[in-house]
Amino acid sequence: MTRLRQLVVCFWLQFKILLFSPFEGFSAVVFPLMFATAALLVYRVNGDPEAMLYAGIGAAAMGIWTSQTVSATTLVQRERRAGTLELVVAAPTPFSLVLLPITCAMATIGLYSVLATILWDWWLFDIALHIENWPVFVLSILMATVTIALFGFLLSVSAVRYRTSWALGAALEYPGWLLCGFVVPLDLLPDVLRPISRALAPTWAVEGMRAAAAGKSARGDLAICGAVGPAYAALAGWLGVRLINAARRDATPALS
Amino acid sequence: MTLAVEAIDLRRTFTSRSGTFRRTRKDVEAVKGVSFEIAPGELFGLLGPNGAGKTTTIKMLITLLIPTSGRANVLGHDVVHDVREVRRRIGYVFGGDRGLYERLSGLDNLRYFSELYGVPPREQKKRIGELLELVGLTGREGERVEGYSRGMRQRLHIARGLLHDPDVFFLDEPSIGIDPVGARELRATIAGLREQGKTVLLTTHYMFEADELCDRIAVIRSGEIVAEGTPAELKGLVSAGRVLEVETYGIGDEAVAARAQSAAYAPSWSRSAASCRCWSSRASPAPRSPSRCWRSWGRRVSVGSATATRRWRTPMSSW
Ligand SMILES: Nc1ncnc2c1ncn2[C@@H]1O[C@H](COP(=O)(O)OP(=O)(O)OP(=O)(O)O)[C@@H](O)[C@H]1O
Ligand SMILES: [Mg+2]
Numbered sequence: 407m408t409r410l411r412q413l414v415v416c417f418w419l420q421f422k423i424l425l426f427s428p429f430e431g432f433s434a435v436v437f438p439l440m441f442a443t444a445a446l447l448v449y450r451v452n453g454d455p456e457a458m459l460y461a462g463i464g465a466a467a468m469g470i471w472t473s474q475t476v477s478a479t480t481l482v483q484r485e486r487r488a489g490t491l492e493l494v495v496a497a498p499t500p501f502s503l504v505l506l507p508i509t510c511a512m513a514t515i516g517l518y519s520v521l522a523t524i525l526w527d528w529w530l531f532d533i534a535l536h537i538e539n540w541p542v543f544v545l546s547i548l549m550a551t552v553t554i555a556l557f558g559f560l561l562s563v564s565a566v567r568y569r570t571s572w573a574l575g576a577a578l579e580y581p582g583w584l585l586c587g588f589v590v591p592l593d594l595l596p597d598v599l600r601p602i603s604r605a606l607a608p609t610w611a612v613e614g615m616r617a618a619a620a621g622k623s624a625r626g627d628l629a630i631c632g633a634v635g636p637a638y639a640a641l642a643g644w645l646g647v648r649l650i651n652a653a654r655r656d657a658t659p660a661l662s
Numbered sequence: 663m664t665l666a667v668e669a670i671d672l673r674r675t676f677t678s679r680s681g682t683f684r685r686t687r688k689d690v691e692a693v694k695g696v697s698f699e700i701a702p703g704e705l706f707g708l709l710g711p712n713g714a715g716k717t718t719t720i721k722m723l724i725t726l727l728i729p730t731s732g733r734a735n736v737l738g739h740d741v742v743h744d745v746r747e748v749r750r751r752i753g754y755v756f757g758g759d760r761g762l763y764e765r766l767s768g769l770d771n772l773r774y775f776s777e778l779y780g781v782p783p784r785e786q787k788k789r790i791g792e793l794l795e796l797v798g799l800t801g802r803e804g805e806r807v808e809g810y811s812r813g814m815r816q817r818l819h820i821a822r823g824l825l826h827d828p829d830v831f832f833l834d835e836p837s838i839g840i841d842p843v844g845a846r847e848l849r850a851t852i853a854g855l856r857e858q859g860k861t862v863l864l865t866t867h868y869m870f871e872a873d874e875l876c877d878r879i880a881v882i883r884s885g886e887i888v889a890e891g892t893p894a895e896l897k898g899l900v901s902a903g904r905v906l907e908v909e910t911y912g913i914g915d916e917a918v919a920a921r922a923q924s925a926a927y928a929p930s931w932s933r934s935a936a937s938c939r940c941w942s943s944r945a946s947p948a949p950r951s952p953s954r955c956w957r958s959w960g961r962r963v964s965v966g967s968a969t970a971t972r973r974w975r976t977p978m979s980s981w
């Protein structure tokens with residue numbers, strides 16, 4: 407109970423931090439819309455409404471990916487810069503429980519960008535989502551948001567030990583669009599990249615969104631997504647403990 | 663009675679890397695066998711110059727660094743193995759203006775850390791109110807920290823460190839960057855903590871600060887404790903003798919050590935009770951220009967060395 411309260415309060419305060427800056431807020435609002443616009447303009451050339459729906463859903467997920475991988479991978483680095491990293495590490499609360507609410511706060515921002523993109527698609531491109539199965543569609547959006555945040559969380563934890571590892575997150579931003587099959591079908595990717603795509607939870611979440619929209623069963627996709635996402639969290643938690651112990655032992659870089 | 667803090671031969675080595683293409687690794691011994699004991703309710707000072715190893719010592723005690731060797735207990739809990747127990751019972755505050763969430767208000771910062779330190783929800787509000795009162799931030803707590811002055815941040819830090827009512831409080835140079843009036847108030851706050859029965863370990867660069875506050879002081883230099891005692895005892899030591907510092911060039915450590923023990927120098931050796939040291943600097947075998955020499959000597963004027971300090975350079979030939 408106390409733990410739950412802790413998670414909620416920390417989530418709310420971290421959310422306040424994220425909402426704070428109008429400039430950052432602006433880019434979080436506008437970037438996903440711009441990417442969606444670009445993708446949809448390309449797809450519109452074909453004049454195929456099914457392809458437009460495909461791109462519209464993909465663009466929504468792309469928005470979360472873009473707004474979250476970078477910010478989530480810089481999460482630990484941000485704490486380090488503020489000088490709060492060593493304080494949260496020195497607190498009796500396990501480190502992963504410190505990071506979890508921050509990740510959730512980021513996911514919430516991501517959720518916003520999905521909704522904004524869907525509205526934008528509808529308003530500007532007349533893509534009315536013909537969703538056959540709304541509950542499953544909403545569930546897959548939520549899963550996409552959360553798993554993307556968890557993926558960022560996993561990358562972020564490595565910054566405890568490697569000061570500049572956030573650059574990896576930044577570098578993954580665009581390859582991620584392709585690897586997760588947001589706007590380009592996965593079949594077009596070379597075979598060697600398939601395993602990577604499959605290991606990325608957002609791939610399955612987007613598949614789930616599409617299946618739900620088309621009225622097909624999304625159960626399989628979501629089940630895999632639901633397994634991969636927590637696996638990220640577990641891995642990040644385990645890695646977090648290991649890396650903090652490494653930082654306490656080697657002090658490179660120092661936590662301060 | 664369990665000691666509040668017990669450090670037994672603590673050592674810590676850092677490996678520093680330099681160079682971009684040809685990386686070289688160098689081991690720095692930051693703390694070289696530090697031992698001390700702090701009784702419950704005592705206000706203990708670690709006094710020393712920059713780079714002496716004060717922060718490193720504190721970080722080992724608050725579980726942020728694992729000692730290379732040696733042991734330490736806080737309230738009877740081992741700092742390497744009983745991490746959770748130690749963390750629950752200690753507070754940690756460092757000087758400077760980092761370590762706060764700039765975008766949150768002072769109050770929100772305190773709420774955040776109350777949660778992380780497991781302050782029971784029922785008590786939080788009252789506790790935060792009391793602490794804001796204690797550090798004199800009542801009325802400003804709603805403002806964002808980015809608008810706080812340095813002194814206000816420092817005071818907020820102290821409130822943060824006290825949220826969970828720790829039994830042992832570690833303060834690393836808390837008076838850095840604070841004006842004299844603020845520093846005096848800070849000292850009053852720290853003295854108040856002792857009156858409440860808290861154990862405090864304070865590090866500082868300033869002799870007067872340690873003198874005014876501490877029950878006992880350890881002087882640390884280059885990772886070693888060179889003197890320990892009550893402020894009065896330390897002052898007694900300092901005026902008892904002269905400090906002789908001899909810098910040599912181009913001879914080995916063994917020869918220096920032999921000289922240091924030789925009878926000829928014994929009188930001056932024993933007279934300089936507090937710290938008499940001799941070392942060779944092989945790094946610069948050629949005599950350096952007087953001004954450089956002087957500067958390098960100036961740096962060796964360490965905290966705790968005497969009022970009547972005399973230094974001279976013995977030419978190689980006389981050895
Ligand atoms: N993470 C680290 N990596 C490498 N060397 C380090 C690290 N932390 C400290 N050191 C070295 O250890 C020595 C002691 O540093 P420490 O910070 O403990 O000194 P200090 O007494 O706190 O000094 P100050 O008064 O300047 O705060 C210094 O030589 C410093 O360069
Ligand atoms: Mg220091």
